[in-house]
Amino acid sequence: MNEEKRGLCMNIRYLKNVLRKARKIDDTIQLSLNSAKWEYPEGKVHETQEERCQNVKKKLFEGWLSRDxxxxxxxxxxRSQLDQDRNTSKSPLKSQQQLPSSSTTQVSERLDPYAKEVQVQLSPPEEVQIVLQSELSVEQIIRDQTWEVLTNACPGMFKDWRDTYKD
Known part of the structure; x- marks a missing residue:
């Protein structure tokens, strides 16, 4: 994979921004479905509700595939960055290095029972990996909500999206 793509995927802000923009089809699904109800100028063929539903579903699946x-x-x-970090470094990764949360001052456990807790520091690839896992969970939630809007607007036309969508 090229270095540009590697840099983009390793940038959490960019990653979230790309996904936010790519989720626009999900955010505007109700508008897309309602556009079938608008009046068309004379001479234009009016799209049926069934055609509109099929077109929206097609665009939706294209967007989902792109995000996938x-x-x-x-x-x-x-994963390759994490493997590379593990192979090049004989010392443990940052996630395995634990730093006391109050390394500068000693506080009595009676005053602060959490003073001796250990904080875990993650390496940048590990942070991105956690964000990616989170975004995959968000994808499932968004798809469930979007599919609910689609099936409410197009009753009886579609099964569960998990049965219909092929990634």
Whole structure:
């Protein structure tokens, strides 16, 4: 994979921004479905509700596929970066290094029972990996909500999206 894509996937802000923009189809699904009800000028063929539903579903699945591919590519990049970090470093990764949360001052456990807790520091690839896992969970929630809107607007036309969508 090229270095540009590696840099983009390793940037959490960019990653979230790309996904936010790619989720626009999900955010505007109700508008897309309602556009079939608008009046068309004379001479234009009016799209039926069934055609509109099929077109919206097609666009929806294209958007989902695009996001799936992006997330999978980024996961591959992060995994390879983590493997590379493990192979090049004989010392433990940052996630295995534990730092006391109050390293500068000693506080009595009576005053602060959490003073001796250990904080875990993550390496940048590990942070991105956690964000990617979170975004995959968000994808499932968004798809469930979007599919609910679609099936409410197009009753009886579609099964569960998990049965219909092929990634």
């Amino acid at each position: 591919q992006f997330l999978k590519e980024c996961q591959t990049i992060v």
